Amino acid sequence: MTLLLVILQGHCIVNNILHGLFWFLLPSLLVITNDIFAYVCGITFGKTQLIAISPKKTVEGFVGAWICTTIAAVALSHILINYSYITCPVNDLSINYFKPNNCDPDPIFISQIYKVPKDFVVLIGKEFITFKPIYFHSMILGMFASLIAPFGGFFASGLKRAFKIKDFGHSIPGHGGFTDRLDCQFIMGSFSYLYYETFISSHNVNIGNILQTIIINLSGRDILQLVKSLHSYLYKSGVINEETYLKLVELLQ
Numbered sequence: 001m002t003l004l005l006v007i008l009q010g011h012c013i014v015n016n017i018l019h020g021l022f023w024f025l026l027p028s029l030l031v032i033t034n035d036i037f038a039y040v041c042g043i044t045f046g047k048t049q050l051i052a053i054s055p056k057k058t059v060e061g062f063v064g065a066w067i068c069t070t071i072a073a074v075a076l077s078h079i080l081i082n083y084s085y086i087t088c089p090v091n092d093l094s095i096n097y098f099k100p101n102n103c104d105p106d107p108i109f110i111s112q113i114y115k116v117p118k119d120f121v122v123l124i125g126k127e128f129i130t131f132k133p134i135y136f137h138s139m140i141l142g143m144f145a146s147l148i149a150p151f152g153g154f155f156a157s158g159l160k161r162a163f164k165i166k167d168f169g170h171s172i173p174g175h176g177g178f179t180d181r182l183d184c185q186f187i188m189g190s191f192s193y194l195y196y197e198t199f200i201s202s203h204n205v206n207i208g209n210i211l212q213t214i215i216i217n218l219s220g221r222d223i224l225q226l227v228k229s230l231h232s233y234l235y236k237s238g239v240i241n242e243e244t245y246l247k248l249v250e251l252l253q
Contacts, residue, residue, distance in 0.1 A: 008190070009186040009189060009190050012189050012190045012192070012193035012194075013186075013189040013190075013193070015193050016189060016192050016193050016196070017090065018089060018090045019089050019090075019196055019201070020086065020087050020088055020089045020090070021085070021086045021087075022077075022080050022081070022086045022087050023192055023193075023196055024189075024192075025080060025086065026073070026076060026077060026080060026138065026141060026192075027141055027145065027185075027188045027189060027191075027192040028185060028188070028189075029076055030069055030072070030073055030076070030141055030142050030145035030146075030188070031145050031149055031184045031185055031188050033068070033069050033072045033073075033076070033145075034065045034066075034069040034145050034146045034149070034150065034184075035065075035184075037061075037064060037065040037068040037069060037072075038057070038061045038062060038064070038065035038146075038150070039061065040061075040064075041060055041061045041063075041064025041065055041068070042056070042057070042058045042060065042061025042064075043061075044064075045058075045060040045061070045064060046058030046059075046060045046061045047060060048060060050062050057150075062146075062150070065146050066143065066146040066147055069142045069143075069145055069146040070139050070142040070143055070146065071142075072142065073138040073139055073141060073142025073145075074135050074138055074139060074142075076138070077134050077135060077137075077138035078135070081109045081132070081134060084101065084102050084103065084105070085101050087103075087105060087106065087109055088101045088102065088103035089103065106200075107133070108132070108133040108134045108137065108200060109132065109134050110132065111130045111131065111132050112130070112131060112132070112133060113128050113129070113130055114128065114129055114130075114131055115127065115128055116128060116129055137195075137199070137200065140195070141188075141191075141192060141195065144188070144191055144195075145184075145188055148187070148191070149184040149187045149188045149191070150184060151187070214226065224252065227252065228249070228252055231245060231248045231249065231252075232245075
């Protein structure tokens with residue numbers, strides 16, 4: 001079961017990177033941001049204990065981190081979307097920092113015009129507003145990072161208490177092991193993947209994906225028949241003339 005969870009979460013995180021570094025960096029930074037603000041708000045305003053298995057967590061710190069992380073999500077996304085290397089999906093595994101990764105920006109990274117509901121027109125004084133959709137999506141990720149992802153840490157705390165250990169490891173002095181630092185990241189990574197696939201991914205069809213599907217799933221004879229059918233379609237559509245079509249048919253005999 002543990003192996004299944006690790007592999008599943010690892011699969012989600014790797015796919016986030018392939019969708020674009022943005023979908024890996026932003027969720028990771030939001031978890032870190034939430035931890036920082038939970039600590040700051042907790043020691044500043046904290047009075048009410050949040051959960052028994054993690055006695056240092058306070059309600060004030062939890063709520064303060066929620067508000068601050070949601071705001072920080074918009075600020076972080078505003079910074080990250082300025083770099084195509086971060087927003088572009090990875091279509092070539094040989095890509096690296098020194099090799100430009102340019103692409104047409106996804107519509108969610110581009111300002112869109114939205115009509116303001118009538119009830120709010122008087123309030124803001126505008127009928128239309130310009131807004132980048134990624135800011136809204138970032139706020140959703142920020143709220144998840146602050147409201148749900150911390151329960152990964154609570155679960156880990158309960159597990160450690162059950163086995164009467166303080167940390168899962170000792171590789172990071174003063175902080176335990178890597179597992180102690182990544183308990184919330186796994187949940188956040190999985191959610192980010194599901195959120196992207198559900199609400200953002202457009203599953204665009206491109207020549208590379210089509211060719212890959214054909215090569216993997218069709219036999220040589222099937223591919224040849226497909227090529228003949230495509231030639232026939234192009235001829236009937238007027239893309240190629242009769243002479244070219246007959247030459248192609250002859251070559252494929």
